[in-house]
Amino acid sequence: MYPADLKYSKDHEWIRVEGNRGRVGITHYAQETLGDVVYVDLPRVGDMVKAGESFGTVESVKSVSDLYAPVSGEVVEVNREVMDHPDLINKDPYGGGWLIIIEMSDPGELDNLMDARAYEEMVKEG
Amino acid sequence: MENLRKTPLYARHLEMGGKMINFSGWALPVQYRSIIEEHQAVRERAGLFDVSHMGEIRISGSGALELLQKAVTNDVSRLLPGHVLYSPVCNPGGGVVDDILVYRLGDNEFLLVVNAANREKDFSWFKQLAVEFPGVCIADISSQMAQLALQGPLSVQILARLTSADPGSLPYYRASLGVEVGGVKCMLSRTGYTGEDGFELYCAAEEACRLWDEIMTAGEKDGLMPCGLGARDTLRLEAALPLYGHELDEDITPLEAGLERFICWQKDFTGKEVLLQKKEMGVRRRLVGLEMVDRGIPRKGYTLTSNGQVIGEITSGTQSPTLEKALGLGYVSVESAAVDTVVEVEIRGRNYPARVVPVPFYRKKRTV
Numbered sequence: 001m002y003p004a005d006l007k008y009s010k011d012h013e014w015i016r017v018e019g020n021r022g023r024v025g026i027t028h029y030a031q032e033t034l035g036d037v038v039y040v041d042l043p044r045v046g047d048m049v050k051a052g053e054s055f056g057t058v059e060s061v062k063s064v065s066d067l068y069a070p071v072s073g074e075v076v077e078v079n080r081e082v083m084d085h086p087d088l089i090n091k092d093p094y095g096g097g098w099l100i101i102i103e104m105s106d107p108g109e110l111d112n113l114m115d116a117r118a119y120e121e122m123v124k125e126g
Numbered sequence: 127m128e129n130l131r132k133t134p135l136y137a138r139h140l141e142m143g144g145k146m147i148n149f150s151g152w153a154l155p156v157q158y159r160s161i162i163e164e165h166q167a168v169r170e171r172a173g174l175f176d177v178s179h180m181g182e183i184r185i186s187g188s189g190a191l192e193l194l195q196k197a198v199t200n201d202v203s204r205l206l207p208g209h210v211l212y213s214p215v216c217n218p219g220g221g222v223v224d225d226i227l228v229y230r231l232g233d234n235e236f237l238l239v240v241n242a243a244n245r246e247k248d249f250s251w252f253k254q255l256a257v258e259f260p261g262v263c264i265a266d267i268s269s270q271m272a273q274l275a276l277q278g279p280l281s282v283q284i285l286a287r288l289t290s291a292d293p294g295s296l297p298y299y300r301a302s303l304g305v306e307v308g309g310v311k312c313m314l315s316r317t318g319y320t321g322e323d324g325f326e327l328y329c330a331a332e333e334a335c336r337l338w339d340e341i342m343t344a345g346e347k348d349g350l351m352p353c354g355l356g357a358r359d360t361l362r363l364e365a366a367l368p369l370y371g372h373e374l375d376e377d378i379t380p381l382e383a384g385l386e387r388f389i390c391w392q393k394d395f396t397g398k399e400v401l402l403q404k405k406e407m408g409v410r411r412r413l414v415g416l417e418m419v420d421r422g423i424p425r426k427g428y429t430l431t432s433n434g435q436v437i438g439e440i441t442s443g444t445q446s447p448t449l450e451k452a453l454g455l456g457y458v459s460v461e462s463a464a465v466d467t468v469v470e471v472e473i474r475g476r477n478y479p480a481r482v483v484p485v486p487f488y489r490k491k492r493t494v
Contacts, residue, residue, distance in 0.1 A: 035145075035356075036162045038445035039423050039452075041474075057474065059423055061161040061444060062356055 001028045001120070003094055007110055008119035011068040014094065020107065022071055025098045026058065026089060029123045034060040037089040040082055042067075042099060047075045049102060051109050056099070058089065067099065071109040077101035133178035134272050134334035142352055150243040152179040154355055161356035165447040168320055168361055172278030173353035174341055177326070178334060181245030181268040183238040183252060188261035190234045197255055198228060199380060199397070201390035205230035210299050210315060213388050214380045215251070216397030220404060221376040222383070224248050225368060227317065229301055237313075239273075241370045255396075272334030276341060276350075277324030277361075279491070284345040285325060289314075293325065308340025319358065321365025322490050364446050366415055366455060366485035372426060372441040373413055373455055381405060382457065383413050384485075411438060412463040415485035416454045422471060422478035424454030429472040430462075430480075437462045437469060446487065453487050454480065 006014040012030035015022040031037065039059040049055045049069040056067045079098050082088050089097040104110075114122065130153040139146065144155030154176065157164060167173045185194060194202045200213035207230050215223040224244040229237040240248045249266045256262045276285065285293040288308040296302055301315040310333045318324040329337050342350060359369070368374050373383055379397075380389055381404055389401065416424060424443030429436055443454030454471070462469055465484055470477040 035157060036160050038162075039421075041421075059445070061360060061447075062156065064423075064425065 002116040002123075004116045006094070007070070007113040007115060009068065009070040009113055010122065011070075013068060013070050015070045015110070015113065017107075017110065018101075020104055021076065022073075022102045022104055022110075023098050024070060024100050024102060025093055026067070027119070028093050031090045031093045031097070034058065034063065034065065034090075036061055037086045040086045040089065040099070042078050042083060043075050045075055045078055049073060049075060049100075051112070058086075069102065070113055071102060071104050071106070073102040073105040075100050076103045131179070133176055134331045135176045135178065135338055138335060138338055139176065144352075144354060147355070149179065149355055152242060154179060155352075156356045157354040158352050161354070161360060162447045164351055164353040164357035165360045167349065167351035168278045168322055168353060168357065169448050170278070171349040171351075172276060172280040172284055172324075172345055173320075173351050173357065174338070174345070175275040175277070175353050175358055176272075176334075176338070177275050177358075178272040178331070179242040180273055181238075181240040181242060181248065181266065182271045182273075182328070183240060183249055184235070184265045184267050185238060185252065185262060186232075186235040186265075187263045188234060189259035190236055190262050193252075193255055193259045193262050194228060194236060195393055196395055197252065198226070199389040199395055199401075200228075201393065202228055202230070202236075203393075207232050208301055208303070210301050210317060211388075212299075214374070214383075214385055215248070216380070216395065216401070217376055218397055218400065219376075220379040220381075220397040220400035222370070222374040222378055222380060223251055223376060225370055225374055225385075229313075229315070231303065243371060270331055272329055272331045272337075274327045274329075274334070274337060274341065275318055275320075275324065276327065276345075277318045277320040277322050278350075279323055280345070280348045280350070281322075281324045284341065284348055284350060285314075287344045288340055296325075308337055308344070310337040310340065312337070319365075319367055320361035321367070321486060321488055322361070359442075360444050360447055363442055363444055363453065363455065364448055364486070364488035366487060368413075368455075369442060378457075379404060379409070381409050382411055409460060411457045411459055413441070413455060414458055414463050414482045415487055416440070416443075416456055416469070416471070416480040417483045417487075418452035418454075418471070419468065419479040419481055422473045423452040424456070424471045424473070424480065428454075430456055430458055431470045431472065431477065432462050432467075440471065448488055455485075458482070
């Protein structure tokens, strides 16, 4: 449910560190809470994002939720597949449901995130 | 969930994994497994909804017909016992107090089915009207009644297993009283809020669980699914049925909302004068159906513009599970109301184009 090789934010985003880049998506808990994802609004390649600030939105049938950047940097890749098939976020939140890749401007920010165990604790506490 | 009102089926919803939310002060499931799955079940097979939160008001006694004719815009006098009609109830300014169903049970006996959110308001409204009609009794019997909705193309065959009455022969907008369904005495009504064939079943609150269980069991082999409020909303939106608090409120007239066919101009009713004036002058805004041209999902409250001018706003919107398009209902200035007009929907600070399309968005398949 919460892969050990990822780091997690309190806003239910995950990040997979790939060199100086981070691949970002939302967690199993987030997609389950949302329900069927029907739409996702992502930034463009080249946009700058800031840790803790909204970089887009994800919509279920009934609701619109902000997506929050776990780290700051430049968006270098955007998942076009998920824009056409938003249900990938429900079906494969850590794989095909990835959202953006950020070239990190301050990898030190990763220390502010949780590991899998801490995130799982947070989710359990509700 | 502790401070919320509970329907007789509350425990059932929890048992079935219902995701409970607060709907107008009631604890009800927005979904069980998936809004999209539940929606599709109703379109393709059948779905069962707990709608016991709706209000039921009995109006009876000498003068009941006259009171109702004054209160509602539609013509109640053409109802025979067992007939039902849909009507707005207007305030003196022509705005909508509520949109309701009126069942005629007898010569001087009627049952109103009203929106949950307006139950107390409507009860007070009718009690106030009854001051002029001293022979009339207004009773709020909501807490004694439960209501289930069985909707979808397989509804008739599912119900047929549970009753010796012939459900398929009940015409649309007719009701049968005292029908036994699964051993439970019901008022069976060929009505619904989904755009599919189906029934609404009214029974005593204490029998609701038994009725629910009987229908769920009888429909299992047909793929009957329990459905929540989320699917109820996407279904009615595809059928372009108005929802009070969205397409209708005290400041919106039935003329603007496209409900003129439910107005009988040949009788007197509250709000008639103002509505006649507005009809003569022509309405300034109209409810239209909108389809997003490319990306974006319209939602309640989003502003509509045309050439940089604000022309209205969205009242309901969603990603349509059946049509696989983003659809919305909204009010626009009459100049922008013609089908094929392209307008802009403002979504989080950016404009996305939408086209005015005919409603309903979805029509059920015709069966002979």
